[in-house]
Amino acid sequence: MITIDKLTKTYNKGQVLAIKDVSLEVKRGELFGLIGPDGAGKTTIFRILTTLLLADKGTATVNGCDVVKDYVKIRNNVGYMPGRFSLYQDLTIEENLNFFATVFGTSIRENYDLIKDIYIQIEPFKDRRAGKLSGGMKQKLALCCALIHKPAVLFLDEPTTGVDVVSRKEFWEMLARLKAEGITIMVSTPYMDEANRCDRIALIQKGQILSVDTPAGIVGQFPVDLYAVHSANTHKLLREVRNYPGTDSCFAFGDALHVTFKGGAAGAHEAGAGPAGLTNYLRERGLADVGMEKIPPGVEDCFIQLLKS
Amino acid sequence: METVITTDKLTKRFGSFVAASELSFEVHRGEIFGFLGANGAGKTTAMRMLCGLLTPSSGKARIAGFDIYHETEKIKRNIGYMSQKFSLYDDLTVSENIRFYAGIYGMSIPAIKQKTKELLEELQLVNEAKTLVRELPLGWKQKLAFSVSIVHDPEIVFLDEPTGGVDPVTRRQFWDLIYAAADKGVTIFVTTHYMDEAEYCNRVSIMVDGVIAALDSPAGLKHQYGNQSMEDVFYELARKAKRGE
Amino acid sequence: MRQLLIFIRKEFLHVFRDRKTLLMLFGLPIAQIVLFGFALSNEIKDSRIALVDYSKDAVTAKLIGKIEASHYFDIQRTLASGEQLNAAFKRGDIKMAVIFPQNFGDDLIHTGKATLQVVADASDPNQATTITNYLESIVTDFNGELAQDAQQPMQILPQMQMLYNPELRGAPNFVPGVMALVLMLVCTMMTSVAIVREKELGTMEILLVSPFKPIYIVIAKLAPNLLISIVNLFIILVLSDIFLDLPVKGSMLLLLFCSILFIMTSLSIGLLLSINAKTQQAAMMGSLMGMMLPTMLLTGFLFPIENMPLFLRVLSNLVPSRWYFIIVKRVMLKGLGFGAVWKETSILAGMTLFLFAISLRNFKIRLQ
Numbered sequence: 001m002i003t004i005d006k007l008t009k010t011y012n013k014g015q016v017l018a019i020k021d022v023s024l025e026v027k028r029g030e031l032f033g034l035i036g037p038d039g040a041g042k043t044t045i046f047r048i049l050t051t052l053l054l055a056d057k058g059t060a061t062v063n064g065c066d067v068v069k070d071y072v073k074i075r076n077n078v079g080y081m082p083g084r085f086s087l088y089q090d091l092t093i094e095e096n097l098n099f100f101a102t103v104f105g106t107s108i109r110e111n112y113d114l115i116k117d118i119y120i121q122i123e124p125f126k127d128r129r130a131g132k133l134s135g136g137m138k139q140k141l142a143l144c145c146a147l148i149h150k151p152a153v154l155f156l157d158e159p160t161t162g163v164d165v166v167s168r169k170e171f172w173e174m175l176a177r178l179k180a181e182g183i184t185i186m187v188s189t190p191y192m193d194e195a196n197r198c199d200r201i202a203l204i205q206k207g208q209i210l211s212v213d214t215p216a217g218i219v220g221q222f223p224v225d226l227y228a229v230h231s232a233n234t235h236k237l238l239r240e241v242r243n244y245p246g247t248d249s250c251f252a253f254g255d256a257l258h259v260t261f262k263g264g265a266a267g268a269h270e271a272g273a274g275p276a277g278l279t280n281y282l283r284e285r286g287l288a289d290v291g292m293e294k295i296p297p298g299v300e301d302c303f304i305q306l307l308k309s
Numbered sequence: 310m311e312t313v314i315t316t317d318k319l320t321k322r323f324g325s326f327v328a329a330s331e332l333s334f335e336v337h338r339g340e341i342f343g344f345l346g347a348n349g350a351g352k353t354t355a356m357r358m359l360c361g362l363l364t365p366s367s368g369k370a371r372i373a374g375f376d377i378y379h380e381t382e383k384i385k386r387n388i389g390y391m392s393q394k395f396s397l398y399d400d401l402t403v404s405e406n407i408r409f410y411a412g413i414y415g416m417s418i419p420a421i422k423q424k425t426k427e428l429l430e431e432l433q434l435v436n437e438a439k440t441l442v443r444e445l446p447l448g449w450k451q452k453l454a455f456s457v458s459i460v461h462d463p464e465i466v467f468l469d470e471p472t473g474g475v476d477p478v479t480r481r482q483f484w485d486l487i488y489a490a491a492d493k494g495v496t497i498f499v500t501t502h503y504m505d506e507a508e509y510c511n512r513v514s515i516m517v518d519g520v521i522a523a524l525d526s527p528a529g530l531k532h533q534y535g536n537q538s539m540e541d542v543f544y545e546l547a548r549k550a551k552r553g554e
Numbered sequence: 555m556r557q558l559l560i561f562i563r564k565e566f567l568h569v570f571r572d573r574k575t576l577l578m579l580f581g582l583p584i585a586q587i588v589l590f591g592f593a594l595s596n597e598i599k600d601s602r603i604a605l606v607d608y609s610k611d612a613v614t615a616k617l618i619g620k621i622e623a624s625h626y627f628d629i630q631r632t633l634a635s636g637e638q639l640n641a642a643f644k645r646g647d648i649k650m651a652v653i654f655p656q657n658f659g660d661d662l663i664h665t666g667k668a669t670l671q672v673v674a675d676a677s678d679p680n681q682a683t684t685i686t687n688y689l690e691s692i693v694t695d696f697n698g699e700l701a702q703d704a705q706q707p708m709q710i711l712p713q714m715q716m717l718y719n720p721e722l723r724g725a726p727n728f729v730p731g732v733m734a735l736v737l738m739l740v741c742t743m744m745t746s747v748a749i750v751r752e753k754e755l756g757t758m759e760i761l762l763v764s765p766f767k768p769i770y771i772v773i774a775k776l777a778p779n780l781l782i783s784i785v786n787l788f789i790i791l792v793l794s795d796i797f798l799d800l801p802v803k804g805s806m807l808l809l810l811f812c813s814i815l816f817i818m819t820s821l822s823i824g825l826l827l828s829i830n831a832k833t834q835q836a837a838m839m840g841s842l843m844g845m846m847l848p849t850m851l852l853t854g855f856l857f858p859i860e861n862m863p864l865f866l867r868v869l870s871n872l873v874p875s876r877w878y879f880i881i882v883k884r885v886m887l888k889g890l891g892f893g894a895v896w897k898e899t900s901i902l903a904g905m906t907l908f909l910f911a912i913s914l915r916n917f918k919i920r921l922q
Contacts (some may be wrong), residue, residue: 037476039447050763052921071919076765086756090571091564102560103766134349145760162473164347165504165540166547190474191503193540205476232528234509235488251481254508254538255527300477307478 001153001184002026002049007058009044014056018044019207021058026186026200031179033198034188035299041207042188043083046157049186050080063152076104079151081142083158089131093122093141096130097148104149114181115144118174136167143174154178156187160194172197192300203303210306215299222297222305224248227275229292230256231282240285246274251304258301310337313464313496314359319368319377321354328354330519331368336512338464341487341497343507343527346516347547352500353469355516359498360467361385373464386414389458389466389495396454399443403434406442407457414461428456448479455486459495466490468499472506484509504540513539515546522546557766561774565748569778579740579782583790586732587798600628600860601685603650604639607631611659613668617696617710621652626688643675643717644890646880650674650685662700666708676716677887678727681858686714718888729794730882731855734875735846736790737783737813738820742845744779745824746837754834759921768917776821783817784810803889812885812895815902816878820845822909823874829916849875877901 004024010017019041026032034042047053049062051071059066065073087096097119101108112119122140125133130141139159146154156175160168172194175185187198195201196215203210203218211218231237234255241250241257248260261275275292282290297305314336321329329351336342346352357363359372361381370377373387397406404425411421429435432452442450451471459466468487472480484506491497499510507513507527514524523530523546527539534542569576605621607614622629630648633639642648653671662668672689676682693712700708749771752758761771787810794800802809823845831837852859852870859870870876877898884890892899 037447037479038474040476047759047921050759052759052762054920072765075763078763080760080763082756082759084756086760088564088568088755088757090568095564095567099560099564100760100764102557103761103764105557105765136348149764162470162502164502164547165543166347166550169544190476192477193505238488251478252484252505252509254505304477307476 001028001030002032002060002062002186004045004049004060005058007045007048007055007060009041009048009053009055017207022204022207022209023058024202024209024212026184028184029179029182031175031185031187031197031199033195033201034186034204035190035192035195035201035303036188036204037190039206040204042204043157044207046080046082046155046186046188050078050155051075077152079146079149079154081146081154081156081159083161087130087138087142087145090129092127092129093133094126096141097144100145101148106149108148111148111150114150114178115147117177118147119144135163136170139163139167139171140174143171147178152184154183154185156185158188158190160189160191168194192298192303195299201299203299203306205303205307211302218299218302219297222302224260225275226295226297226301227259227261227292228253228256228295229259229278229290231287231290233287237282237287237290240282240287241278244278244281246277249304249308253298253300258295258297260305312336313338313373314342314370314498316359316370317368319355319358319370320366321351321358321363322366327519329358329516332521333368334514334521334524336465336496336498338496339491339494340512341491341499341510343510343513344498344500344516345507345513345543346500347550350516350547350550351519352516356467356469356498356500360388360390386461387464389461389463390469391454391458391466391471392469396458397442397450400441402439402441403445403453404429404438406453407460410457411460416461424460428460432456448475448482451475451479451483452486455483455490459490463495465496465498468497470500470502472501472503480506504538504543507539507543515543517546517550558770558774561766561770562777565774565778568748569782579744580786580789582739583732583736583786584793586736587729587790587793601626601649601681602628602630602647603652603685604630604633604642604648606633606639606651606653608656609654609658609660613659613662614654617654617693620692620696621689624688624692626685639673643673644884644888644894646675646884648675649678649681650689652689662708662710666706668710670710670712671715672712673715673717675718677718677883678858682716727855727883729790729798729800730879730886731853733787733790733813733882734816734853734855734878735849736786737817737878738823738845738849738875739841740783740786741779741817741820742824742827743838743841744782745775745821746828746831746841747834748775748779749825749828750831750834750837753832762919762921768919769914772825772914772917776825779821779824780814780817783820784814787813800887802886804885805891808892808895809882809885812878812881812899812902815899815906816874816881819874819878819902819906819909822906822913825913826909826916829913829918848873852876853879855879874902874905 002025004022007019007022009019022045034045036042044053048055048067049060051067051074054068061067062074063077067074091099097108118140122137125137130138133141143159160171163171175187179185198215200212200214201218202212211221229237229241234252238250238252238257241247241259246261248262250257250259263274279290279292312335316332316334319329319332320327332355344352344356354363358365358377359370361377361384365377372384375383375387377384401409407425407428408421411424416424429438434453437445445453455471472483475483487497501507510527512524512526513530514521516522525533530542531539534545536542536545605618607618621627633642639651651673655669655671658668670693672686674682674686690712693710697709752761791802824841827840827844828837831840852866852873853875859867881895881898884894
């Protein structure tokens with residue numbers, strides 16, 4: 001459905017590199033996630049695919065159409081929700097939706113089925129101006145506007161940024177329903193925990209793809225054993241675990257620390273420097289309540305691991 | 310323990326709409342206090358009142374020992390503020406930004422020079438002192454913004470979603486800075502959408518529909534609601550929100 | 555087509571929901587008319603005047619010599635009849651006519667008195683006052699010389715006549731100026747800001763990704779400003795009729811037609827600005843610096859263009875408001891028909907077409 005072949009894009013006459021040699025493929029009906037922090041190049045990829053930007057090098061197609069030559073065809077067939085809230089603040093919900101429906105040559109009634117589930121939630125406020133809506137509602141309205149012409153492919157650039165957990169959960173449930181309708185969805189997010197909601201994901205950082213796979217596949221590639229270590233005094237624990245000679249990496253994850261040890265998976269730890277020695281080491285330093293267990297890594301662990309290498 | 314924020318039935322109404330209703334809580338010196346809530350729950354209103362930007366409709370509050378109604382100027386001298394969006398001037402250099410913010414708080418010129426030097430060393434930005442802020446990577450910008458917000462050694466620093474959009478490693482490095490500041494006795498009042506970050510706080514309050522629905526340590530909240538993670542706790546509470554977001 | 559209509563409707567909603575800007579747009583012409591109602595003084599050199607000598611005697615020759623010797627005037631002597639003079643005035647070829655009646659010299663010698671007819675084009679009252687004052691001082695000097703030479707008292711009495719604007723009011727000059735200024739400002743600034751706002755808001759991204767044609771965006775953006783400008787035009791005309799006692803002497807239809815043409819010129823400038831501006835601020839500054847100043851300085855309603863250095867005079871030809879100013883003066887104040895303004899009208903039309911073509915060519919179908 002979407003193919004990207006060695007796309008490179010720079011800004012400011014080549015001074016700022018946005019993306020470099022990015023290649024991807026998204027299958028029909030897939031929910032594909034671009035996962036990476038701000039400035040990783042996610043928006044650039046979206047803009048090239050939605051024909052808003054020309055790449056310096058490389059080619060891309062959407063629904064079989066070339067993004068440069070067939071840009072008119074693509075514009076008729078895709079829905080796009082840019083990262084910034086981009087609706088008319090001084091128009092009401094209904095006016096915004098009506099406007100975008102007409103711009104895409106359709107009407108609300110024609111495709112009401114598709115947006116019904118989402119629109120019902122904001123319909124009670126349809127006479128309220130978009131500028132006065134909360135983050136979650138704006139996001140739903142923007143999604144309605146992007147969907148109103150029943151696009152074959154939906155591009156959502158950071159739809160959940162700055163939105164609370166409840167709205168985010170709801171939003172991903174909506175995406176799952178749209179996927180069931182057969183719409184191909186490409187979505188970007190800086191929240192690693194959302195990666196598991198996608199069929200496949202690409203981890204991206206500084207304009208380069210670190211890894212592309214299913215979330216399970218990404219997690220499966222994690223090269224070493226990962227341990228969760230916890231204690232009531234997380235802050236002190238963090239300091240001490242980092243001081244432990246056998247520690248390779250140590251990051252706080254919620255109420256626990258995720259720790260990897262030097263020597264990796266082979267278990268060839270030096271004496272007293274492996275996971276086994278840590279509890280003792282910590283007890284000697286006044287942390288008596290330490291618990292530790294081996295855990296399966298998450299996407300965020302993998303991302304951190306990939307950033308290191 | 311010494312308290313630096315005390316509120317008693319703090320309320321803000323906009324017409325008939327009660328944005329924040331009878332907020333009563335205390336924050337201790339050196340504490341990392343997580344202030345969570347769904348969009349539109351009244352977080353921003355509450356935070357603005359505490360910073361002295363918005364006069365409450367009723368209730369009492371003391372920030373860093375000063376009254377929220379009559380001593381807002383003193384409050385402003387004793388707090389720091391950082392939001393993800395507007396903290397630094399992109400078209401000024403790193404040291405110009407530090408100098409500017411130190412200047413706002415009336416620091417003397419030798420003190421500003423001293424502080425600038427210290428900060429640059431602490432952040433390992435000595436070589437970038439003359440770099441425009443817009444050319445710094447996002448993570449560095451955020452660290453700089455945080456350091457600038459506590460350049461005048463405030464009692465309390467308010468952080469409004471400080472880590473949005475930052476990569477996981479930088480996000481954790483940012484929390485290291487927060488811990489370091491808290492160790493020095495600075496009280497941290499922080500909002501975030503990352504639930505794992507809520508776990509890093511000493512105590513967490515969750516606002517729903519203008520009221521504080523829960524307030525405890527993360528472990529206490531999880532125990533109380535019988536949930537595995539803060540995300541589940543938050544979801545369970547915020548889901549019940551009736552307000553039109 | 556329905557797409558275009560709903561887009562235009564949206565643009566009107568934007569305009570009507572922004573009450574403050576709307577108020578400013580309509581308050582502007584009123585404020586301007588009041589402000590510019592005050593006349594400013596300015597100096598004139600080399601004014602084109604006509605000399606008609608029906609007497610052709612020694613005295614007239616001497617006085618004409620004096621007038622020619624002053625550097626104030628650029629003298630034309632080819633005109634003879636009243637009709638020719640009239641036509642020259644209407645074309646704006648001459649600013650003043652000095653007429654020596656028959657038997658001028660004889661009258662002076664025999665009766666001690668002679669009347670000199672002076673007719674000035676007062677549609678620019680500053681200029682008219684200044685040049686007639688110059689002439690008067692020359693005549694006064696000449697009278698003094700006569701008194702020294704002659705035995706009996708002799709005096710030449712200039713008889714002044716002000717054409718088009720007998721009371722020498724400043725308003726006639728300023729009303730067309732204000733019209734040019736207000737229309738230029740509203741159209742250029744509002745258009746550029748309206749388009750750039752979509753860029754800032756991010757909605758331009760969605761519109762570009764949609765099948766919506768760029769030309770539609772342009773047309774829809776222009777529509778409300780066109781309407782506002784026409785309303786503004788009427789406000790100015792009504793205000794000047796009621797308060798300044800300046801009715802439209804010529805054809806209302808012609809004035810309207812030329813005004814719409816000028817509005818289109820201004821809209822296309824706004825369009826051009828918006829293509830290159832990234833922020834609303836930049837668009838605003840661009841229209842203010844780029845259009846306001848030249849309109850004020852080089853249109854001719856504050857400072858006579860004739861007096862400017864060659865460079866500025868050449869430059870003023872590129873300022874659309876200059877041509878519109880001439881059209882309004884002729885149609886509104888002098889009551890002339892299309893025949894008198896066809897040249898200026900075609901210049902405006904040419905400019906509009908050119909600017910539009912450039913704008914459409916450069917209108918980005920992608921982001922930069």
